[in-house]
Amino acid sequence: MDDQPRLMHSSHGVGMAGHPGLAQHMQDGTGGADDEGRKQDIGNILQQIMTITDQSLDEAQARKHALNCHRMKPALFNVLCEIKEKTVLSIRGAQEEEPPDAQLMRLDNMLLAEGVSGPEKGGGSAAAAAAAAAAGGVGSDNSAEHSDYRAKLSQIRQIYHTELEKYEQACNEFTTHVMNLLREQSRTRPISPKEIERMVSIIHRKFSSIQMQLKQSTCEAVMILRSRFLDARRKRRNFNKQATEILNEYFYSHLSNPYPSEEAKEELAKKCSITVSQVSNWFGNKRIRYKKNIGKFQEEANMYAARTAANATSVSTHGSQANSPSTPNSAGGYSSPCYQSDRRIQ
């Protein structure tokens, strides 16, 4: 608590242009016997200020010029620069040598992969396609969502580049300004070119840290967009009636072994306008649900059995025995809806 009075006391020797006691006098307003003397001091200072004339200013300029032009000045500045290099700057310089930032590299790579930085490749359509592929869906509104994703990604890209340009411009302007300032100051104080160079690199580092923040927030925006896009893909859409018919037809006509081969899956996928993985999902779900509640599916099984039988009659009448996913080729076993093959629902 007594720090302040002590500090004020210590300032007496140098306070207010070398006028002892003046600072304290002005602070605590103590008067008394010294008052007259202090007023005299202030009066003297004011008198000195008032007597500064154009002539004395010119004289000061002339002295400064003479000092600048002194033959020993360059040598003196060189020595001072060397001393600076050997002391403070050398220590600072050693600390400034940093390895390339791994985080920055990661951000750069990600922005490049997402099509935000680097050359524009269709506004990130590849990324959108990858996101769609990851979701594994091929909906009817796929292209609409794609274009929406592309539009938003392109918006992010545009904002990123605008901001980046702004930062680069500001960095260049500030660097030029500081360099000019230092060059100007180097006339009156020893500043080596190396020191200017170091200052420039400090400025660049500061600006690159700002750029990193920009890159980070851009990455976040892309991740949010991506997750929203993927969430949208996750939205379930029931297959159309025709597709369900085709899949059910295959399932019940292959009830003894409802495991379509890869070729059959591909063909079913083609016929139903869905993906192979959707066909696999459907069969997986169907098998498990059928097994869990055979009674419930009995009616459905009978219906498809009748339809298949009708189809078979029609086919045999026409003398054709096509063997395709929609034209069953195996014994159904509908009378007893349990599987007879080695791989069957138990």
Place this chain on the structure above:
DNA sequence: TCACATGATTGGCA
């Protein structure tokens, strides 16, 4: 609004 249907996802297993 609710119950049920259904496509998708996930973890474990062979």
Place this chain on the structure above:
DNA sequence: TGCCAATCATGTGA
């Protein structure tokens, strides 16, 4: 790697 089983999340119809 494909399948099963459980579960989630959304669609659908009463």
